Amino acid sequence: MAPLQHLTGDKLAIKEFVDKFDAFLFDCDGVLWSGDTPFQGAVETLDMLRNKGKSIVFVTNNSTKSRVDYRKKLDGLGIKAQIEEIFSSSYSASVYISRILELPPNKRKVFILGESGIEQELAAESVSYIGGTDPAYRREITPEDYAKIASGDPSMMDPEVGVVLVGLDFHINYLKLAVALHYIQRGAVFLATNIDSTLPNSGSLFPGGGSICAPLIAMLGGPGVPGAEPLSLGKPSQAMMDAIEGKFKFDRKKTCMVGDRINTDIKFGIDGGLGGTLAVLTGVTSREQLVASAIAPTAYVDELKDLLEGA
Numbered sequence: 001m002a003p004l005q006h007l008t009g010d011k012l013a014i015k016e017f018v019d020k021f022d023a024f025l026f027d028c029d030g031v032l033w034s035g036d037t038p039f040q041g042a043v044e045t046l047d048m049l050r051n052k053g054k055s056i057v058f059v060t061n062n063s064t065k066s067r068v069d070y071r072k073k074l075d076g077l078g079i080k081a082q083i084e085e086i087f088s089s090s091y092s093a094s095v096y097i098s099r100i101l102e103l104p105p106n107k108r109k110v111f112i113l114g115e116s117g118i119e120q121e122l123a124a125e126s127v128s129y130i131g132g133t134d135p136a137y138r139r140e141i142t143p144e145d146y147a148k149i150a151s152g153d154p155s156m157m158d159p160e161v162g163v164v165l166v167g168l169d170f171h172i173n174y175l176k177l178a179v180a181l182h183y184i185q186r187g188a189v190f191l192a193t194n195i196d197s198t199l200p201n202s203g204s205l206f207p208g209g210g211s212i213c214a215p216l217i218a219m220l221g222g223p224g225v226p227g228a229e230p231l232s233l234g235k236p237s238q239a240m241m242d243a244i245e246g247k248f249k250f251d252r253k254k255t256c257m258v259g260d261r262i263n264t265d266i267k268f269g270i271d272g273g274l275g276g277t278l279a280v281l282t283g284v285t286s287r288e289q290l291v292a293s294a295i296a297p298t299a300y301v302d303e304l305k306d307l308l309e310g311a
Contacts, residue, residue, distance in 0.1 A: 004291065005299040007278075007306065014310025017299055021275060022254040025244070027196060027235075029062060030068075030200040030260035030283020031304060038077045039282055041305025048311050049069050056085060057248060059257075061194035061234040061264060063090040063167030063209060066120035087244050089193035089209075090114075090121045091311040093165055095243060098125035101189065107162025112184050113176050113212055114167030118193065122165075129165075130158055133175065141175040149182050157182060166216065166230060167193035168209040181219050189225030190216070190227070194234030196264060200283045209234070235259075236268035245272075258304070260284050266297045280304050 026032060032042045049056060057083060058070065060115045065073065065087040074081040090096045096111060097103075112118050112132035131137050148156035157179070164180045183192050196208035214232055221226035233240055245252065256276040259265020260283025269277035279300040282289055290300060301307065 006111045006301075007299050007310075008302045009306075009309070011310050014301075014307055016310075017276070017278075018049070018052070018054075018307060018310060019052065020254070020258040023057065023196070023248070023250040023256070025048060025057050025059045025255060025257045025274075026257035027257075027261070027265045027283075028058055028060040028126075031258060031280050032079065033077060034203060034241075034282070035201045036073075036077075038079070039304060040215075041303065041308060043078045043306050045307050048308060050080070055248070055250065057244065057250075058080075058086045059240075059244065060087075061089045061177040061196050061209065062199065063088065063093070063117050063193035064115040064170070064236070065090075065117040066124075066126060067091055068120065069117060078194065087240075087247070088117065088121070089240070090167060090275065091239045092165075092237075092243055093118070093191060093193045094121035094125045094127060096239060097122070097163060097191070098127050100239075101163070101259075103162045103189075106160055107188075109160040110165050111157060111158075111161045111167050111180060111188070112167070113169045113172065113180055114165065115146075115170060115191065117163060118167050128160070129265060130161070131179070137176050137179070138171050138176060140172065140173070141178060141280045145178075149178055152182075152186070161188055163189045163191060164216075165191045165193065166209070166213050168199070168207075169212050172212055177215055177219075183218070184220065184227075190220075190230040192230035192232045192234070194264070195230070195232045196234070196261070200260070205284065235264040236271055236273055239258060241272040242267065255309070262295045262297075264288065265297050269293065269297075272293045 065265045105165040110129040195210040197210040198205040199208040253275040257269030279297040
């Protein structure tokens with residue numbers, strides 16, 4: 001394996017790297033910002049790439065926000081973006097359900113474990129859903145609930161649900177997990193917006209979307225058991241890459257994926273046959289983890305703003 005190329009501080013190498021690509025796919029959390037704080041120089045770096053004529057797509061596994069929400073956040077952080085440049089895992093999952101997944105006419109409703117971002121994207125695709133932010137599911141389970149769930153009582157178990165879609169859920173509870181489990185056991189398709197175990201925020205790591213899937217996977221038999229693991233529609237799923245390519249019509253060999261997480265962002269770019277991948281050290285992955293990983297990016301920088309050195 002060739003040694004990792006560390007671009008920080010090497011102006012010529014940075015310029016040569018940037019000049020190779022016509023398009024850049026950017027992860028957001030841990031690359032452009034942490035929580036609600038943009039990283040120093042991130043805005044200027046994106047502006048520099050746009051001024052060079054590079055296309056930019058924001059590709060995020062965070063499902064809690066819709067593309068409209070993300071546009072507002074980007075605007076608030078001073079980052080120029082159009083809604084059409086944003087590709088979130090909630091949008092990817094909604095497109096998959098509405099346009100690709102073939103469901104029986106009487107099984108097209110979705111039960112959500114997640115936040116409003118998923119609801120907004122499903123609604124935009126005219127997909128019916130229950131669960132999510134509905135207060136009816138944000139409560140403790142009762143003895144009556146057990147009996148209704150077990151028997152499939154339609155007052156608790158909607159017979160039209162054909163999909164269980166799991167994303168990051170800030171209000172996950174026993175009732176939601178119990179209902180989701182029984183839908184899957186009754187034949188609902190098990191999907192996830194992403195399987196990230198953690199997400200970066202405020203200089204630390206917190207539970208990610210994959211942590212919401214984990215209890216269900218365990219209940220269904222554990223990793224590797226057929227039907228126990230969801231199909232993920234976020235990075236590194238190539239279903240997401242195909243959807244992005246179909247929408248933006250970029251040349252994969254002239255496209256670079258920029259991210260902080262090796263097993264999602266960088267793997268996403270490598271598996272997708274992109275011309276390059278760039279890791280940054282401001283999010284999940286440390287320098288030590290990067291060096292030890294079997295998944296190697298084309299190059300890495302300490303911070304995104306280091307690309308400005310080659311401008």
